Amino acid sequence: MxxxxxxxxxxxxxxxxxxxxxxxxxxxxxxxxxxxxxxxxxxxxxxxxxxxxxxxxxxxxxxxxxxLDVKKFAFPISGLVSFKELSKKMGHRAKTHVEMLQEIFPDEGLKEHLKLSRDDTAWEIHRVREIDKERVIFDKDFIVKKMVPGLNKAICQNSIYEYVEEELGLTISFAKKEITVETPTEEDRSYLDLEGFHNIVVVKNFVYLDDTSLFQYTESRHRPDKFRFVDFARRK
Amino acid sequence: MxxxxxxxxxxxxxxxxxxxxxxxxxxxxxxxxxxxxxxxxxxxxxxxxxxxxxxxxxxxxxxxxxxLDVKKFAFPISGLVSFKELSKKMGHRAKTHVEMLQEIFPDEGLKEHLKLSRDDTAWEIHRVREIDKERVIFDKDFIVKKMVPGLNKAICQNSIYEYVEEELGLTISFAKKEITVETPTEEDRSYLDLEGFHNIVVVKNFVYLDDTSLFQYTESRHRPDKFRFVDFARRK
DNA sequence: AAGTGGTCTAGACCACGCA
DNA sequence: GCGTGGTCTAGACCACTTG
Structure with missing residues (x-):
């Protein structure tokens, strides 16, 4: 109800x-x-x-x-929306490829980001999002391993959010998001169809659980021509 | 009170x-x-x-x-913040140059955007924002003229928002914002220090007054390395 | 079971827009 | 002056977490 x-x-x-x-x-x-x-x-x-x-x-x-006039709809990266929810709206034009899933010993920078203690390991996941047969988004996720020990490829293929919330009963509650534009790395070039592009839009996401512990650090790397962010802002 | x-x-x-x-x-x-x-x-x-x-x-x-931990502060393009409020925080490192202020007969596209009737004219304003002696932001504003008849260079130099709200008593209430990445135009190259940059971040802004009439259409064109957008999002 | 936040109520008074 | 939304109150019950 x-x-x-x-x-x-x-x-x-x-x-x-x-x-x-x-x-x-x-x-x-x-x-x-x-x-x-x-x-x-x-x-x-x-x-x-x-x-x-x-x-x-x-x-x-x-x-x-x-x-108000609400006709204008848009790529809603605003709020917390997973790619799966998004691809539903796009029908069969969207696909996900899981390119990597491995356990890593995080370096200092990542330890800082995920607030990891000594000996903690993390998952590193690489996923490529294909829209209309073009590889345009590269999602790079780092997740504290002890929080999601049973992660596997099928889950990554589907939706990590869904698994974490429905199977594990954890609550994802808020995120800090940062959008910048950077120069593509070799990794970006190998995963994405970047032909003549000189820049890449990077959306960094810090995802927190309900108990305010940091759960995931994600970089979503978009080909610039396919990136669009829409926001509705109120004064004060 | x-x-x-x-x-x-x-x-x-x-x-x-x-x-x-x-x-x-x-x-x-x-x-x-x-x-x-x-x-x-x-x-x-x-x-x-x-x-x-x-x-x-x-x-x-x-x-x-x-x-929560609120140490992390950022370039707050989120919400409705004018460049003037921003430059206050930056001290004397930020400057504004008014490069153009003219009355124009809007073309069809702009009429559409501003919902102008026949014979309405608009202001076109070009402002360049300088940070640390580098010209990194180009603001292109279109404002319905009949709403702000007495606009002049001094006002543009200071803050159009401030003038509109304090002098004219109009209330700016909400905006739709859209962020995309585009190829720089000749105009961009002439106004900004774009040396080797191949892209430009465009923030399009539709600003509405309290009576829901569209008041202003703005494109804020940022050099990609100087652009940063930060957001705080909650689930659902 | 006790304490927390989440929802809902019925009523009061204030600030503002408009005729 | 009337009707609108904005603020504030005191109390009720529910949903949830924790001991």
């Missing part, structure tokens, strides 16, 4: 996506909504808060909640 | 930044905080919500709120 405010959120966001709530128009007032959904105003406000954060509406004091 | 929950937010975030609330430790419970701040629990929860969104804490049901 879903929360009440989540159901209200789903209901309204669906209406906006269908167009039965037109962009530019005003939502019913919070008091009206509280009546029609048979709930209190604070619960309505919780739903509207999320709608606003997700770019569905914009609230103006004294006026009301304006429905 | 500030809101109660904002004061609580400030108070706690300051304590975290100072280190008097250590990373890894637990915050007092919401009931305790409600007592010490002489307020209701919901108000405390509002403050904690923002602390969590801003990456200061992480909440776990049944356990408490864990203080």
């Amino acid at each position: 879903m929360n009440k405010f989540m159901k209200i959120y789903e209901d309204i966001s669906n209406q906006i996506q269908e167009g039965s709530l037109a962009a530019g128009s005003l939502l019913p007032s919070e008091n009206d909504l509280a009546d029609t959904f048979q709930t209190s105003r604070e619960t309505i406000r919780k739903a509207l808060k999320i709608l606003s954060e997700d770019g569905y509406i914009h609230k103006v004091q004294g006026k009301g909640s304006i429905v | 500030m809101n109660k929950f904002m004061k609580i937010y400030e108070d706690i975030s300051n304590q975290i930044q100072e280190g008097s609330l250590a990373a890894g430790s637990l915050l007092p419970s919401e009931n305790d905080l409600a007592d010490t701040f002489q307020t209701s629990r919901e108000t405390i929860r509002k403050a904690l919500k923002i602390l969590s969104e801003d990456g200061y804490i992480h909440k776990v049901q049944g356990k408490g709120s864990i203080v």
